[in-house]
Amino acid sequence: MADLSHEHGALTKAFSGLGVDEKALISIVGNWQHDQKHSFRKASPHHFLADERQFEKWNEQQVELIKHEVLRFKSAVVLWTMHPWERDARLFKEALTKGPDGYSLIIEVACTRSSEELLGARKAYHSLFDSSVEEDVASHVHGHERKLLVALVSAYRYEGSRVHDESAKSEAEALHHAIKKNLPVEDEEVVRILSTRSKLHLKAIFSHYKELFGKDLDEEFHGFWSLKVALQCLVIPEVYFSEVLDVALRKGANEFTQEALTRVIVSQADVYMKEIQAVYYKRFGANLSQKIEETCLGNFKDFLLTLVARGD
Known part of the structure; x- marks a missing residue:
């Protein structure tokens, strides 16, 4: 026995x-x-x-836990094999069911995709849900973030190499002025800059802000999380994603937070994964693959490690 x-x-x-x-x-x-x-x-x-x-x-609680954990691998495979447009459309829809907790996911998808990818996600959303993501964001998001989030999901940014340096410097000063106000998230100039300027132009603004005021612009937005998330996703996505992964891999993280582990690795395996791994190691003193090895189990772990390795 x-x-x-x-x-x-x-x-x-x-x-x-x-x-x-x-x-x-x-x-x-x-x-x-x-x-x-x-x-x-x-x-x-x-x-x-x-x-x-x-x-x-x-024990019913154990049954539900086991069912859920078994599904992690299946969910990761399904998410990976989806057309990226459909995947992002479904992520938008999921985020809208989470209330304010989902706002950062809306910003993440809107700001880390190319103009064509975001346009594709909007097309897929229209096909899948018989409504536009713009109207659903406008009707589900409440409070100070509504104007910003609607503008971000509606964006179609210039992706060429041209950057007007004087405009970037002027807009860095405009952002600094807006930060001194009580609600920069509602400032029309802030929303315009973040939702219409190219990512290269925003990088120039970020650089000018550091030169002019001695601080990183995203840290200046520390009291306004939606602005900080948007700026990081637009300018330094590898920093944003490394932080999301760190939180998702911590003990005691809630389910929605844990799901970010699959989402980020699946969506970024062929995009920023190499940069994410480098930043993760620099910021948290650990190898991302090793952290997954320690935290995850079975086929789910093996699949995530396979996707991370695509960035090597």
């Missing part, structure tokens, strides 16, 4: 990260005997509860 207490510990370990250690699960559960006297259920009180009618029943 196998050591059931040992197997209970091994079973718990198989679900003790993000995803499931499928090989361990098969090895343990596949060899269990349905013997009432020496029941594996009796030896696994964390997973099974004694019923008053003298049988052991699954």
Whole structure:
């Protein structure tokens, strides 16, 4: 007879990260005997509860946890194999169901995609949901961020190499002036600059701001998270994504935060992954692949590591 207490510990370990250690699960559960006297259920009180009618029943919370963790791999594969337009359209839709917690995801998609990619996501959204992402953002987003978010999802930026340096310097000064006001997120000039200027032009503004005022512009927006997220996604996306991954890989992160791990790696595997890995190591003193190895399990872990390796 196998050591059931040992197997209970091994079973718990198989679900003790993000995803499931499928090989361990098969090895343990596949060899269990349905013997009432020496029941594996009796030896696994964390997973099974004694019923008053003298049988052991699954702990419903554990059932839901296992179902969810098994689905992580499937969800990652489905997200990866989607057309990028459909993927982003569905991310927009998901974000709109989260209320204010989803606003940063709307900004992320709107600001880290190219003009053609964002236009494609808007087309896919229209096809999938019979409405425009612009109108849905306008009707679901409330408060100071509405004007900014509608402008960002509506954007179609110039992507050429031309940058008007004097305009960039002038707009750096305009942003500095707006920051001194109470609500720069509602300032029309701030919204115009962030939603219409090319990413190269915004990089020039970022550089001029540092030269003129001695501070990084995104840090100046620290009290206005939507502006900070938008600027980072537009100018330094590798910094933004490294921070999102760090939070997603922390113990105790909520489910929506954990989902960012899959989303970022899937969406950025062929885009900024090399830069993200370098910034992640510099900022957090750890190799991203090693952190995934330590935090995730089974096929889910292997799939994420395969995608990260595409950036090597």
